[in-house]
Amino acid sequence: GENVEQHPSTLSVQEGDSAVIKCTYSDSASNYFPWYKQELGKGPQLIIDIRSNVGEKKDQRIAVTLNKTAKHFSLHITETQPEDSAVYFCAVSRGAQKLVFGQGTRLTINP
Amino acid sequence: GAGVSQSPSNKVTEKGKDVELRCDPISGHTALYWYRQSLGQGLEFLIYFQGNSAPDKSGLPSDRFSAERTGGSVSTLTIQRTQQEDSAVYLCASSLAIPLGTGELFFGEGSRLTVL
Numbered sequence: 001g002e003n004v005e006q007h008p009s010t011l012s013v014q015e016g017d018s019a020v021i022k023c024t025y026s027d028s029a030s031n032y033f034p035w036y037k038q039e040l041g042k043g044p045q046l047i048i049d050i051r052s053n054v055g056e057k058k059d060q061r062i063a064v065t066l067n068k069t070a071k072h073f074s075l076h077i078t079e080t081q082p083e084d085s086a087v088y089f090c091a092v093s094r095g096a097q098k099l100v101f102g103q104g105t106r107l108t109i110n111p
Numbered sequence: 112g113a114g115v116s117q118s119p120s121n122k123v124t125e126k127g128k129d130v131e132l133r134c135d136p137i138s139g140h141t142a143l144y145w146y147r148q149s150l151g152q153g154l155e156f157l158i159y160f161q162g163n164s165a166p167d168k169s170g171l172p173s174d175r176f177s178a179e180r181t182g183g184s185v186s187t188l189t190i191q192r193t194q195q196e197d198s199a200v201y202l203c204a205s206s207l208a209i210p211l212g213t214g215e216l217f218f219g220e221g222s223r224l225t226v227l
Contacts, residue, residue, distance in 0.1 A: 004153075006153075043219050044202070097167065101154040
């Protein structure tokens with residue numbers, strides 16, 4: 001089955017700096033790659049996604065890059081702010097109906 | 112409602128008791144998912160519904176776990192004879208469309224289960 005590895009498990013950056021989180025996957029048939037943000041006590045919320053026919057997608061301070069050949073994709077957050085502190089999960093589609101999630105990255109933005 | 116609603120938000124039970132967790136998806140969403148999140152872990156897929164049928168039950172950990180969905184809306188996840196390793200946050204999510212990627216997956220806030 002699909003195996004999703006997410007790194008790092010924790011990340012601490014200074015406010016204003018950039019943060020990068022990486023995920024690798026094993027199933028070359030996967031074609032949908034979302035990123036979710038989970039704040040304390042809340043459910044995960046979609047922040048950005050990318051499909052396999054696109055190499056990069058950007059939404060304001062957030063971007064995702066995908067390398068299908070190497071089977072890895074990354075989340076980039078620029079000009080980080082305190083409200084970016086949360087747990088971030090990558091996910092990979094398995095078939096048309098299921099998402100397999102990474103283990104999560106706890107991001108802390110230091111003022 | 113405006114979002115996915117789950118109840119109870121917190122449940123403490125004794126080992127061996129049965130529990131029921133409820134999910135009320137966003138109105139009109141045909142796909143409904145249950146995931147489990149153990150402390151400090153990622154999200155583990157349990158089961159998914161398309162309408163009232165469950166094409167994929169592959170993630171249910173044991174036959175103590177079951178789920179149903181009625182009227183294409185509310186779903187109930189039942190855990191019989193709970194064990195301490197069942198302690199986790201159980202997350203429900205719904206989506207307007209299949210395949211994924213054509214419709215966003217919306218999560219509820221979860222039901223935190225503690226088995227003593």
